[in-house]
Amino acid sequence: MEPNETVKTEDIKFDENGLIPAIVQDARTKRVLTLAYMNRESLEKTLETGETVFWSRSRQELWHKGDTSGNYQHVVSIIADCDRDALTVLVDPDGPACHLGTESCFEYPLTGEPDGGDRAFSLETLYELLEGRKREMPEGSYTSYLFDKGIDKILKKVGEESTEVIIAAKDDDKGESIYEIADLAYHVLVMMVQLGIRVEDVRKELASRHIIDHKVKQEYQTVDTGKE
16 A cells, blocks of 8 residues: 555454554644554444544453543544554543543653653643643743733734744844744734634634645646546
8 A cells, every 4th residue: 555545444453352552642742642452343433433442451341531531532533554553543632641640641761751851842832831821820921911911912012023023034034034933923822822712723724724725726637637
């Protein structure tokens, strides 16, 4: 099969116990959350429900992640490896993956440190930090100052930073442009937190435009080739 070619459930190779390892990964941060196992029934139920369902080797029964804790994992995609005997399951989690309450089951380094010594940076982790600033309003925090002043002050800063980006780009200064874009991105995220707009909301909007653009491109190709 060619890379990126969709596989079918009958293509999946289960071991002698009827199981296949499933590496569960946060679809946004790409952090590995847990390693679990699926049998054919749990894989089919995962595909049917859109939430992770595993096979518990200790209890010898199906295990719908979240039924007890409420921390369901909503499936974004399931990808088989080259031998079709292991799966990566990308999810949007409702909460911690580990039964101990940690984000990931992988928190105990044999060498080095988890995440290379620092939590992987993403727009989502920055957004969460800003949410914490708004919730806790620590004294002396610039972010807390912006939230305290309200939307008018935040929008003023977004406008100012937009101008700075334009000036840096006009001067063809790559380094300064990167710096100012980062400033603008930060203030836009502050605005998003204030308005209750999440990063995922913007991602979904961009994804919908990508689908539309792809369809339009296909339509143009159809016209060019004369095919209906």
